[in-house]
Amino acid sequence: MLSERIGRIDASGIRKVFDLAATMKDPINLSIGQPDFDVPEPAKQAAIEAIRSGFNRYTVTQGIPELHQRIRTLLADTRQYEPEATLITSGTSGGLLLALLATVNPGDEVIFPDPYFVMYKHLVHLCDGKPVYLDTYPDFRLRPEALEPLLSPRTKMIVLNSPCNPTGAVYTADELTMVADLAADRDILVLSDEIYDTYVFDGAYTSMASIRPANTLLLGGFSKAYGMTGWRLGYAAGPAELIQQMTKLQQYTFVCAPSFTQRAGLAALDLDCSHIESHYRRKRDLIYHGLVDAGYEVAKPEGAFYIFPKTPWGTDMEFVEEAIRHNLLIIPGSVFSERATHFRIAYPAPDDTIERGLEVLRRIARR
Ligand code: PMP
Numbered sequence: 001m002l003s004e005r006i007g008r009i010d011a012s013g014i015r016k017v018f019d020l021a022a023t024m025k026d027p028i029n030l031s032i033g034q035p036d037f038d039v040p041e042p043a044k045q046a047a048i049e050a051i052r053s054g055f056n057r058y059t060v061t062q063g064i065p066e067l068h069q070r071i072r073t074l075l076a077d078t079r080q081y082e083p084e085a086t087l088i089t090s091g092t093s094g095g096l097l098l099a100l101l102a103t104v105n106p107g108d109e110v111i112f113p114d115p116y117f118v119m120y121k122h123l124v125h126l127c128d129g130k131p132v133y134l135d136t137y138p139d140f141r142l143r144p145e146a147l148e149p150l151l152s153p154r155t156k157m158i159v160l161n162s163p164c165n166p167t168g169a170v171y172t173a174d175e176l177t178m179v180a181d182l183a184a185d186r187d188i189l190v191l192s193d194e195i196y197d198t199y200v201f202d203g204a205y206t207s208m209a210s211i212r213p214a215n216t217l218l219l220g221g222f223s224k225a226y227g228m229t230g231w232r233l234g235y236a237a238g239p240a241e242l243i244q245q246m247t248k249l250q251q252y253t254f255v256c257a258p259s260f261t262q263r264a265g266l267a268a269l270d271l272d273c274s275h276i277e278s279h280y281r282r283k284r285d286l287i288y289h290g291l292v293d294a295g296y297e298v299a300k301p302e303g304a305f306y307i308f309p310k311t312p313w314g315t316d317m318e319f320v321e322e323a324i325r326h327n328l329l330i331i332p333g334s335v336f337s338e339r340a341t342h343f344r345i346a347y348p349a350p351d352d353t354i355e356r357g358l359e360v361l362r363r364i365a366r367r
């Protein structure tokens with residue numbers, strides 16, 4: 001009944017965690033990768049007004065022109081980037097799927113840093129491509145000596161995610177330039193997933209689109225910045241030819257991003273959300289120092305809202321099972337990696353939840 005394609009996707013790792021989590025009553029939950037605040041009021045108002053005024057039909061496939069214009073202004077202001085074309089997508093996930101379907105041929109290689117955002121691996125498999133893992137342990141930095149040997153005549157794309165889920169790494173201009181130079185020599189597309197761009201804690205943010213505008217596809221979103229995870233809104237910006245093909249595919253798949261959320265996105269982009277960045281910077285400090293004090297080996301995250309410590313003993317799964325026995329829900333690193341040596345904490349949670357989580361982690365640090 002099922003396709004070979006769907007068989008290429010293996011979700012057993014995360015399913016095992018969900019099965020274990022289902023047995024927990026009122027867990028200390030540090031597993032959820034979404035903001036701990038609700039959609040800002042002006043964005044809700046814009047959505048409500050859109051719905052009430054009957055803005056409920058399909059929009060044009062590519063998304064409403066006002067939002068395109070607003071995103072262009074945003075990209076110019078924050079990145080000095082003037083893309084050839086833009087597309088409003090159904091979440092960043094929608095953009096990812098369209099981008100990979102529009103570019104990856106069977107057997108094409110797609111390189112991305114390991115640890116990685118889960119979808120990359122599975123979507124590349126879905127497109128019959130081959131994921132190639134750029135090992136970035138132990139500090140999650142990008143190094144030319146690790147990247148260069150992975151480049152082959154089949155390399156189609158490099159996917160970067162800065163700030164990174166699950167490590168919190170934010171790539172420097174030097175790291176991005178190194179990747180851009182290696183990619184440019186070989187005409188490789190760089191897909192830059194910048195969904196966490198509003199959460200950068202230590203210094204300025206550099207986007208791949210500022211460094212290599214010609215051959216970069218930038219994906220952005222509203223889920224993390226505005227707590228709109230359920231509203232499915234994102235955007236793509238990049239080479240006209242690619243955006244055109246992604247738009248064609250959107251016409252036959254997602255059709256358009258939800259109408260009222262496009263209006264809400266427009267309102268959201270006018271809000272000053274810098275207090276949210278400070279909110280997560282403080283939580284980052286709380287969890288990072290708590291883990292270091294408890295003796296965990298961990299790279300300090302510079303953005304997003306995740307931290308990715310090394311398990312002090314056992315495999316990632318053994319350690320996470322022990323945490324779950326203590327009512328703490330975290331995610332084993334092998335969900336995001338070819339290694340089974342780390343675990344992911346998502347810290348968009350109340351401070352007392354973080355403190356209770358740290359308490360358990362102190363208790364189970366030694367077997
Ligand atoms: N990219 C990364 C790195 C993410 O962490 C997520 C969400 N967890 C997405 C993309 C997808 O986000 P969206 O809700 O915009 O589809």
